[in-house]
Structure formats: structure tokens, C-alpha cells
Amino acid sequence: MAQSNEAVTISRRLSKLAEDAESETVTLDWVLEQLHERAFGLFLLVLALPCCIPFLYGIPQIVALPLMFISVQMLLGRDVPWLPRKLGARTVTQDALRNLARRAEPWLRRIEAVSRPRLAAMTRTPLDRVVGLALVVFSASILVPLPGTNTVPGIAVVIVSMGLLQRDGILVILGALLGTAWIASLVFAGASLVRLIAGWIGV
Numbered sequence: 001m002a003q004s005n006e007a008v009t010i011s012r013r014l015s016k017l018a019e020d021a022e023s024e025t026v027t028l029d030w031v032l033e034q035l036h037e038r039a040f041g042l043f044l045l046v047l048a049l050p051c052c053i054p055f056l057y058g059i060p061q062i063v064a065l066p067l068m069f070i071s072v073q074m075l076l077g078r079d080v081p082w083l084p085r086k087l088g089a090r091t092v093t094q095d096a097l098r099n100l101a102r103r104a105e106p107w108l109r110r111i112e113a114v115s116r117p118r119l120a121a122m123t124r125t126p127l128d129r130v131v132g133l134a135l136v137v138f139s140a141s142i143l144v145p146l147p148g149t150n151t152v153p154g155i156a157v158v159i160v161s162m163g164l165l166q167r168d169g170i171l172v173i174l175g176a177l178l179g180t181a182w183i184a185s186l187v188f189a190g191a192s193l194v195r196l197i198a199g200w201i202g203v
Contacts, residue, residue: 010165013042014049014101021094028066029088031083040081041164043070043155044135049104051142051154062090067157068139075126075132086101111171113160119169131160131172138179140184151184165190 017034020021035042047067074083082088121127140151156179163171 002077010162011105011112014046014097014104017046018094018097018101023094025091025093026097027085027088028090028092032088033082037124040070040074041161042071044117045161045165048154048157050162051150052158053151053154064139064142066090068136071132071135071139073132075129077129080181103124104112108162111159112166115162115166115168117167119173120167122169122172123164123167128164131164131176134176134179135160137183141179141183149186153179156182173203 013035017031020028020034031046033045035046044067046072047063050063051067066083069083069087070081122131135157138156141153142150156175159175159178160172161175163169163173163175
């Protein structure tokens with residue numbers, strides 16, 4: 001029953017962020033301050049969720065840089081995440097948080113329903129640094145301003161984040177595999193396009 005309560009707490013955190021907002025807009029620094037001891041997993045989750053929406057432009061690119069910055073800190077083994085002043089000062093509206101919570105909660109609950117502590121070594125040092133490296137690469141893909149480049153890596157980061165929060169190494173591995181497969185497909189498609197263009201111009 002304790003695990004179930006913890007899951008409900010996780011799926012409710014986005015709603016609680018919106019409820020606790022003291023103004024119509026809040027900064028990323030404020031969001032980070034509300035997450036306390038679970039800041040890495042929850043902050044990664046908050047930043048990645050907008051990236052899961054297909055063909056959404058602007059917002060994914062805004063959150064991708066802070067997402068990459070947090071991922072680098074995880075790679076370097078930092079215990080508590082932080083943002084430089086310019087990134088921390090970026091704002092999000094209370095309505096955006098509320099809408100994000102409403103749209104994400106059913107999916108988060110589905111993930112929570114199948115997750116449990118297992119292969120927990122994947123969520124701890126030193127393996128969590130390998131996870132951090134994968135998250136850096138996925139964040140770089142989200143930064144690319146091309147159609148569809150944010151959705152799959154965004155979903156991958158969400159799954160990894162849920163795995164970190166639930167101490168579920170299986171989820172971490174599944175998210176990492178999804179993101180890696182997407183990056184590999186982009187590299188393959190790019191290489192194929194280069195070869196095609198080279199064939200057309202006779203290089």
C-alpha cells in the first residue's frame with residue numbers, strides 16, 4: 001500500500017505545483033524549489049512532459065536547454081540540481097502547469113501502475129551517470145528545431161524520469177533504449193539523405 005501512496009503522490013505533484021503557485025507565472029527556479037528531495041527525477045519529468053506533445057514548437061526548445069543542463073549535472077554526479085540565473089528566470093504560467101498536469105496525469109498513472117523498485121542499481125551511482133549521458137543526448141535531439149524531433153526523446157526522458165522516481169531500473173532501461181533507437185534512426189536517416197544528395201550531384 002505504501003508504494004501505491006507514493007505513486008499517487010508522484011502523479012499529483014504537477015497539480016500541486018499549479019495549486020501552490022502564488023502568481024499567474026512562476027520561474028523554473030521556483031519550480032525547482034518546490035521539488036525538494038526528489039528534485040532530479042521530478043524536475044526532469046516536469047521539463048520533459050511538454051516535449052511529448054507532437055508538433056509543438058517553441059516550448060520544447062525553451063525547456064530543452066534547462067533539461068540538458070540538469071542532465072549534465074546528473075552525468076557529473078551532482079547531488080542537488082541547480083540552474084544558472086538566466087535559465088532559472090525562465091517562466092511558465094500557472095495555466096500551463098495546470099493543463100500539463102491534466103493531460104499528463106492519466107499517462108503517468110499508467111506508468112506508475114506497472115512500476116516498482118527493481119534493478120535499483122540503474123538509479124544510483126555510478127550507473128546513474130551513464131543515464132545522465134543518455135539524457136544529455138536526448139535533450140540535444142529535442143533542441144533540434146525540426147518536425148517530430150522532440151516527441152520521442154521527450155517520451156524517453158519521461159520514462160527514464162519515472163524510473164528514477166520509482167527506483168525502477170527496468171523503466172530506466174526501456175526509456176534509454178527508446179531514446180537511443182530514436183537517435184540511431186535520425187543518424188541513419190541523415191546519413192542516407194547525405195548519400196542520396198551526393199548521388200544526385202554526382203559526388
